[in-house]
Amino acid sequence: MSIKENLLQIKSQLPNHVTLVAVSKTKPVADLMEAYNAGQRIFGENYVQELVEKHQELPKDIQWHFIGHLQSRKAKLIAPFVNLIHGVDSLKLLHEINKEAQKNNRVIDCLLQIFIAEEESKFGLDEDELNGILRFITQNSEIYKNIRVIGLMGMATFTDNQNQIKKELVHLKSIFDKLKMLPKTQNLQPTTLSMGMSGDYKLAIECGSTMVRIGSSIFGVR
Numbered sequence: 001m002s003i004k005e006n007l008l009q010i011k012s013q014l015p016n017h018v019t020l021v022a023v024s025k026t027k028p029v030a031d032l033m034e035a036y037n038a039g040q041r042i043f044g045e046n047y048v049q050e051l052v053e054k055h056q057e058l059p060k061d062i063q064w065h066f067i068g069h070l071q072s073r074k075a076k077l078i079a080p081f082v083n084l085i086h087g088v089d090s091l092k093l094l095h096e097i098n099k100e101a102q103k104n105n106r107v108i109d110c111l112l113q114i115f116i117a118e119e120e121s122k123f124g125l126d127e128d129e130l131n132g133i134l135r136f137i138t139q140n141s142e143i144y145k146n147i148r149v150i151g152l153m154g155m156a157t158f159t160d161n162q163n164q165i166k167k168e169l170v171h172l173k174s175i176f177d178k179l180k181m182l183p184k185t186q187n188l189q190p191t192t193l194s195m196g197m198s199g200d201y202k203l204a205i206e207c208g209s210t211m212v213r214i215g216s217s218i219f220g221v222r
């Protein structure tokens, strides 16, 4: 199947409240243009340099999401244009994004990444760390006024065990539900739960995802 066919097929399966991020890392701009011409406007990239180059080359009405692990010193490279940063997992990084957003006169939306998997290699916060960061930025909202935490992101363990994946996704959803109960501030406006990839997006939607990040099912294997 073509990229267009893959994309339309996936979109037909998504409920209206679920946003599709087409994960285009390592794929050539021609592939992104094929998805663009089929109507896709939100693309997710993992590598800063690649994101910067694709942003320069491709149409300006694309919304770019950074979904990789962002190093603080590279925040300035994407701050002028990025629409959403998914994988924020430290106060240090939030601080840097806020600083660079301020320089660009913007407010940058961020998702805090929660560690839900059993693997050692995955990045992310535990619930205590999450609450510590939230307390700090909401109590210092005068300083942190160029970021807006709009929700959470997580990745389940890479396994065939559906029960385990489900348990992890449900856990993330429960943390998101608690987040939504907190008093809203300028910089805390939770609406978005980014979970689900090619292998588990249907399950993730059943478990309450509002944003899925799908790469290989659209663009083919990397």
Ligand SMILES: *Cc1c(COP(=O)(O)O)cnc(C)c1O
Residues within 6 Å of the ligand: 023, 025, 046, 067, 068, 197, 198, 199, 213, 214, 215, 216, 217
């Ligand atoms: C690569 C990647 C995806 C997409 O993975 P697929 O299995 O190709 O759909 C989603 N989220 C993150 C964080 C990724 O790095």
